[in-house]
Amino acid sequence: MIDILTEYDILGAFWKTIQLAFFSAIGSLVLGTILAVFRVSPVAVLRNIGASYVNITRNTPLTLILIFCSLALFGVLGYALAPRESPTYIVDNAFRWAVIGLSIYHAAFVCEALRSGVNTVPVGQAEAARAIGLTFGQSLSQVILPQAFRGAIAPLGSVLIALIKNTTVAAIISVPEAAALMRVIIENETGSLIVFFIFALGFVILTLPVGIGFTSLSRRLAVKR
Amino acid sequence: MAEPLVVMQDVNKHFGDLHVLQNINLTVGKGEVVVLIGPSGSGKSTLIRTINRLETIGSGTISIDGTVLPEEGKDLARLRSDVGMVFQSFNLFAHKTILENVTLGPIKVRKLKKADAQKRAMELLERVGVEHQSNKYPAQLSGGQQQRVAIARALAMDPKVMLFDEPTSALDPEMINEVLDVMVSLAKSGMTMIVVTHEMGFARKAANRVVFLSDGQIVEENTPEEFFTNPQSDRAKDFLGKILTH
Numbered sequence: 370m371i372d373i374l375t376e377y378d379i380l381g382a383f384w385k386t387i388q389l390a391f392f393s394a395i396g397s398l399v400l401g402t403i404l405a406v407f408r409v410s411p412v413a414v415l416r417n418i419g420a421s422y423v424n425i426t427r428n429t430p431l432t433l434i435l436i437f438c439s440l441a442l443f444g445v446l447g448y449a450l451a452p453r454e455s456p457t458y459i460v461d462n463a464f465r466w467a468v469i470g471l472s473i474y475h476a477a478f479v480c481e482a483l484r485s486g487v488n489t490v491p492v493g494q495a496e497a498a499r500a501i502g503l504t505f506g507q508s509l510s511q512v513i514l515p516q517a518f519r520g521a522i523a524p525l526g527s528v529l530i531a532l533i534k535n536t537t538v539a540a541i542i543s544v545p546e547a548a549a550l551m552r553v554i555i556e557n558e559t560g561s562l563i564v565f566f567i568f569a570l571g572f573v574i575l576t577l578p579v580g581i582g583f584t585s586l587s588r589r590l591a592v593k594r
Numbered sequence: 595m596a597e598p599l600v601v602m603q604d605v606n607k608h609f610g611d612l613h614v615l616q617n618i619n620l621t622v623g624k625g626e627v628v629v630l631i632g633p634s635g636s637g638k639s640t641l642i643r644t645i646n647r648l649e650t651i652g653s654g655t656i657s658i659d660g661t662v663l664p665e666e667g668k669d670l671a672r673l674r675s676d677v678g679m680v681f682q683s684f685n686l687f688a689h690k691t692i693l694e695n696v697t698l699g700p701i702k703v704r705k706l707k708k709a710d711a712q713k714r715a716m717e718l719l720e721r722v723g724v725e726h727q728s729n730k731y732p733a734q735l736s737g738g739q740q741q742r743v744a745i746a747r748a749l750a751m752d753p754k755v756m757l758f759d760e761p762t763s764a765l766d767p768e769m770i771n772e773v774l775d776v777m778v779s780l781a782k783s784g785m786t787m788i789v790v791t792h793e794m795g796f797a798r799k800a801a802n803r804v805v806f807l808s809d810g811q812i813v814e815e816n817t818p819e820e821f822f823t824n825p826q827s828d829r830a831k832d833f834l835g836k837i838l839t840h
């Protein structure tokens with residue numbers, strides 16, 4: 370037990386998990402917001418692009434998306450995301466592709482969470498915004514989205530929790546995060562049940578505060594009507 | 595009549611099979627106050643909302659101060675900024691303070707400096723009597739206060755014309771007068787106003803003309819005094835009979 374803790378860098382692996390979740394959360398938030406704007410835009414083409422993206426991405430297993438990034442985009446087409454002469458080239462490249470894959474996948478869920486948030490904003494708010502002469506973009510950025518984000522905090526929290534757990538899928542494209550290390554330890558050591566519980570606990574420690582934090586945030590920032 | 599400000603010519607609109615606006619011809623002169631009255635579902639809201647294109651029209655033209663309403667985009671936004679609108683349900687921006695509600699348009703649309711916009715906003719809030727609430731959020735105000743803020747928000751854009759769609763019908767009775775008083779003084783100050791309301795007191799005190807709408811048609815127009823005491827059409831008589839008996 371003590372051997373396992375000293376011999377393997379479990380904290381280091383969880384740190385990788387946190388980094389993976391952090392950068393993917395930012396990526397999916399940015400991409401998801403753009404998609405949400407597409408989905409509520411008055412331009413039919415943009416709405417269709419947004420809807421297609423969400424439908425395709427949501428219905429594709431994350432594993433496939435990550436393998437596609439790693440195999441097709443990097444393996445076959447050769448898009449590397451780290452300098453090849455760097456000593457940490459392989460790990461960095463895999464990590465960055467994983468961030469991109471996770472962002473692409475979770476952006477669809479962020480988009481839908483935001484759209485549910487947009488639905489909490491009464492139409493009168495948009496009409497009042499237009500009536501004082503705000504353009505479509507200004508109505509969105511000044512009136513609709515700030516309220517939509519507040520209405521979407523709880524579902525966004527759920528997306529973030531799913532994202533944190535889904536970082537474990539990155540192990541299949543060799544990102545040395547927590548789940549990857551767990552597999553190594555279980556293969557090498559006896560007492561695998563304890564190892565399992567250590568890692569399970571690790572994820573609970575990561576996700577539980579996120580859930581609590583987002584719930585209280587959504588209560589505190591809720592728009593009073 | 596004074597120089598025409600809002601001109602609607604042969605305006606038609608359908609909602610599916612429903613011919614909600616039928617050949618509407620209406621001219622409102624500068625400084626004129628017009629009250630739009632009619633049974634529920636007659637198209638009053640639809641008519642007033644076409645004037646700043648919150649509703650599109652099927653045929654005909656609407657022009658404001660000589661400019662035909664643009665289709666969409668920046669030109670339409672610019673034109674809307676000249677047309678103030680007050681809604682039945684206030685529609686104050688729920689996530690912004692009272693002061694921010696009033697300064698948003700001047701800052702974002704008129705490109706005023708924040709300090710200037712705030713100074714002007716405070717003057718307007720004082721004019722409608724809610725200057726002490728400027729740092730609160732809409733939900734913290736009474737309906738009457740919210741509606742007065744909504745009027746200040748519209749006035750902050752220095753509109754050429756103000757549209758009101760049943761501004762007092764969502765209010766508790768004791769708050770109706772505080773809003774009507776603001777509207778009467780606005781009318782006296784020379785603002786051009788088009789007001790959907792069943793408040794006859796307001797119509798008598800402030801309106802130059804009452805326009806009676808029924809089933810999507812303008813059936814009768816007259817001075818408030820003439821319209822209320824001596825309606826010409828059967829539909830107007832019928833309608834007034836109903837609202838006067840309770």
Ligand SMILES: Nc1ncnc2c1ncn2[C@@H]1O[C@H](COP(=O)(O)OP(=O)(O)OP(=O)(O)O)[C@@H](O)[C@H]1O
Nearest residue numbers: 609610612614632633634635636637638639640641
């Ligand atoms: N978006 C819409 N889609 C379909 N029908 C509509 C729509 N908006 C209004 N209508 C219909 O058009 C008619 C006129 O509606 P409008 O709201 O203009 O009436 P109104 O005179 O303002 O009535 P009220 O006094 O009840 O406010 C009604 O029959 C209404 O049901």
Ligand SMILES: [Mg+2]
Nearest residue numbers: 638639640760
């Ligand atoms: Mg109406």
